[in-house]
Amino acid sequence: MKSLRTILPALCLLLGSCQHGVRFDIEGRLAQKAASTVYLVVQNTETDTLASATVRDNNTFRLRGSVEEPTTAFICDDVGNALAMLLIEDSPISVRARRDGGYIAEGGPVNDKFNLIMNRLSDVAAQIMSLEPENEGAYEEYESLVAKYNSILSTAITDNLDNIIGVELFISQESRTMTAEDMRVRLNQFPPKMRALKPMQEFEQYIETYARSEVGQPFIDLKVQSITGEMVPLSQICGKGKWVLLDFWATWCDPCMVEIPIQQEAYNRYALQGFEICAISLDRDVDRWRSFVAQNGLLWSHFIDSTDPATPSAAEAYGLLTIPANFLISPDGEIVARNLHGEDLLHELEHHIK
Secondary structure (H helix, E strand, O other): OOOHHHHHHHHHHHHOOOOOOEEEEEEEEOOOOOOOEEEEEEEOOOEEEEEEEEOOOOOEEEEEEEEOOOOEEEEEOOOOOEEEEEEOOOOEEEEEEOOOOOEEEEOOHHHHHHHHHHHHHHHHHHHHHOOOOOOOOHHHHHHHHHHHHHHHHHHHHHHOOOOHHHHHHHHHOHHHHOOHHHHHHHHOOOOHHHHOOHHHHHHHHHHHHHHOOOOOOEOOOOEEEEOOOOEEEHHHOOOOOOEEEEEEEOOOOHHHHHHHHHHHHHHHHHHHHOEEEEEEEOOOOHHHHHHHHHHOOOOOEEEEOOOOOOOOOHHHHOOOOOOOEEEEEOOOOEEEEEOOOOHHHHHHHHHHOO
């Protein structure tokens, strides 16, 4: 059993309470010619580079420095591709290539514990992905595996409320299936020192944004740019007596492409019965967006989100962290469902539109 003399300094490091913040020392070896320079990047509301290092001729590198508090960071290559994710800790960390591709950060007690949790979650996720939907009992097995995944995740967070592992798992995973009130309850389970971390402070603000776009709330009205270049308020479509699917997508988003055939089926089936799709693209290449819409015959209403700092972003206003994302808005302008993907969209519309 470890003595208190060994344990107490480790707790100090986990909580980020040391006077000089958290010092990091990361050594790694990349696959052949994977990059000439690597960068250690932390991304919250803004992207900050904590350190950079030249990759040596033998494909090794070393990143050293310090941060004010524990945080999640990414090692990126010359063009911004994330090679590995890690949790900054005050212990030597080694980054190595996985046999199945990608990289893993290990060696420090925080990252090793985090990797163990992620491996358990990945194993369950792989079982879910391997299910054959047509097999008898597949749905019951799916429900059981999802419950197992959520149980592992919830227990891991509860066991790590006092360190960055709990913060990372809560923000990046558990919160995605929570209501705003559930997020507040979980956030308040963390001790004050962890709630004071920058990512947690930012997430607390995000919860209030998310709450404004929950089911039961009125849609958020703002202006978006139409495919012809006009600035149009959403209230021109939403709350005008039609069922509206407010859909956020992009041409570069592969999961978004999977949703398009279902949306086309929904539009063809219900457009004459008072259904409209209001698609807001997060594309930055306007010409590519317009060409995609025209070439694929997408006949519903199309808009593009603002990149102008002076104009409110629809994606930010609706509290989006990922796409595809959507909101079903009733004829009187109330959000009645969100994130209806695949057949769930058709089932929901069949329930509402006779």
